[in-house]
Every structure is written in C-alpha cells, then in structure tokens.
Amino acid sequence: MPLPDTMRAWRVTRLGEPADALSLDDVPLPAPAAGEVLVAVRAVAANFPDVLLCRGEYQVKPELPFTPGIELVGEVVALGEGVADRAIGDRVVGSKIGVLSEYAVLPASDVWTAPESLGDAEAAGLTVAYQTAWFGLHRRAALQEGEWLLVHAAAGGVGLAAVHLGVAAGARVIGVVGSAAKAEVARAAGCEVVLVRGADDLVGGVKAATGGHGADVVFDPVGGAAFDASTKCIAFEGRIVVVGFAGGTIQQLPAGHVLVKNYSVLGLHWGMYPGIRPDLIDVARGELARLADAGALQPVVDHVVPFERAPEALTALAGGATVGRVVIVLAAS
Known part of the structure; x- marks a missing residue:
C-alpha cells in the first residue's frame, strides 16, 4: 500500500x-x-x-x-x-x-x-517506564531478592513498573500512593504494604512493616517531601534512587545525614544509556520481553x-x- x-x-x-x-x-x-x-x-x-x-x-x-x-x-x-x-x-x-x-x-x-x-x-x-524502573532497580540500586523496596507513586506509570519488577526480582515491596482509591491498584500489582501519602505515617509505616530495619532500596520519582521521608526510614547501606521530581520540589541533598546514616543516593537519567551504554539497553529489552511473555509484567x-x-x-x-x-x-x- x-x-x-x-x-x-x-x-x-x-x-x-x-x-x-x-x-x-x-x-x-x-x-x-x-x-x-x-x-x-x-x-x-x-x-x-x-x-x-x-x-x-x-x-x-x-x-x-x-x-x-x-x-x-x-x-x-x-x-x-x-x-x-x-x-x-x-x-x-x-x-x-x-x-x-x-x-x-x-x-x-x-x-x-x-x-x-x-x-x-x-x-x-x-519502553520508558519499564526501562527506567529496570535501570533504577537493577543497574543503579542492585536490588536483591528478599530486600525491602519502597516505591513512591506506586500506582503511577513508572511506579507500577517498579512494583512489577521488584516483585519479579523477589523483593518485598512497600508502595506509597496518593489516595485510598489507588491503594487497591498497588496491592494488585504486588505491594505487600500500601501507605497513603498524607493520611498514613510514611516513616512509621515503613519501620513497622520492616520490623525497624527500614527500606533497603527506595525508588523515588516524586522528590521533595517524599525524598525527605525516605531518608528517615532508609536501612543501613540502603540506596535511594532519584528518578524525578513529579511532586514539584527538587530537594537538597543532606550530605551530612547520608554520611552519618551510611546510605547512598543514586541519580538515574535513563535517557543517557542509549547513547553511552547501548549494550545495557539490549540487556534490559531482553529481560523485559522475557518477563512480559512469562506474564510477570502486566x-x-x-x-x-x-x-x-x-x-x-x-x-x-x-x-x-x-x-x-x-x-x-x-x-x-
């Protein structure tokens, strides 16, 4: 034609x-x-x-x-x-x-x-949401089976991708959502615990869910207050992945707190990988296709x-x- x-x-x-x-x-x-x-x-x-x-x-x-x-x-x-x-x-x-x-x-x-x-x-x-989540969790944070993963905006596009990939990796996922109406979506995606921003005590909820251990990995596309709360419930040797600032506020990095509490803050700009490490893009594509065909990504x-x-x-x-x-x-x- x-x-x-x-x-x-x-x-x-x-x-x-x-x-x-x-x-x-x-x-x-x-x-x-x-x-x-x-x-x-x-x-x-x-x-x-x-x-x-x-x-x-x-x-x-x-x-x-x-x-x-x-x-x-x-x-x-x-x-x-x-x-x-x-x-x-x-x-x-x-x-x-x-x-x-x-x-x-x-x-x-x-x-x-x-x-x-x-x-x-x-x-x-x-492409964008799932590869962003894959690089954030696997390339940057090296998420391990059995670790606690805290996902902000867990009912959004990139947040749900992070939940799906976290569950597929064997992590225990805590989701933060913006309303009670979104909580069921996060639970259906595999979140073990769901906290509603503004209604639940985020820091206390994470500590209670993890028995005081805290989140090993935080996936944060929101920034601002969400990031600040994450620093208060991050585990020893935890990793916070900064994905974006959808909340509208770009937080200041508390370098002294990072040192004293012994955690890492990792930036993720997925758009740089196709030009600098296309080999990793190929790895991510293959893994996402495998998980989709296996029914792990919906x-x-x-x-x-x-x-x-x-x-x-x-x-x-x-x-x-x-x-x-x-x-x-x-x-x-």
Missing part, C-alpha cells in the same frame, strides 16, 4: 498546558535516513515529560513548533539505507521525542520487537483516548488522578 505524502501530527505551537499548547496539523510525511525506520504509529503512551515539554519545563527544549510524545508501538513501513535488523511489517516499540503523530521516524537502534503477549495499549508504555492502562483527543490524555495525566498509563490510540490500532 503506497504511503501518503502528508500526515497529521500534534504540535506544540506555544508553551502552556497541553489543552492550550497543542495543535493538530497536517505536515509532510518524513522519510527515514540511513539507519532509520519509518513507523506507522498505532498507540502512544502519555508520559509526564510530555506535559513538561508542553510547558517548556523539560530538560530538553525543542524549538517551536515541535511534536511531543516519547514512546510508541507501531508497524515498520519503510527502511532507511543500511537497516538490516528490521523488516517491513515488524511490530515494534520504541522511544524518541516527536512520536505523537500518525507516522514517526526513529533510529533503528531505538526500536525493538513488541512482545506478542501484550496488546498495543499495554505495549505502548513498555502494564496497567487507566484508559485510552483516540488520537483526535490526545490533549485530553496529557491533561488527565497532569491532574494526577490516573493509575498506570493513559494511552493515545490511533485508528489503525
């Missing part, structure tokens, strides 16, 4: 909240250069960085106008010169800024075969939104009431 000359793409034409910043435009169909593939997009998972991109608050600041969207599932429809490890018709998942469109060009190295066990909505969110989809209403997905995500992923689905899905 011949490819069209143009496509629809959501573009940020001015900075602001997604509903105000985004415009659905007709743009020329991109062509893959050497080493790239053209993908017909089937679904795009909404991520908090998409909201930050719309606001102009993300660490990467593309020139206006630009297309947001950072991870997708789709079908390869054209190959650039020199691409030998992909074929037309491959169903793939991948990540790159600019995929909230009907077609997207990505480096062939940035896409990988979508697990057959997952549908489009589930597979769309497998991405939670809060709801799906059609492509024409994509700003609604980002608005819902920014509101903080969703659990798991919000996915933007194209008609071809």
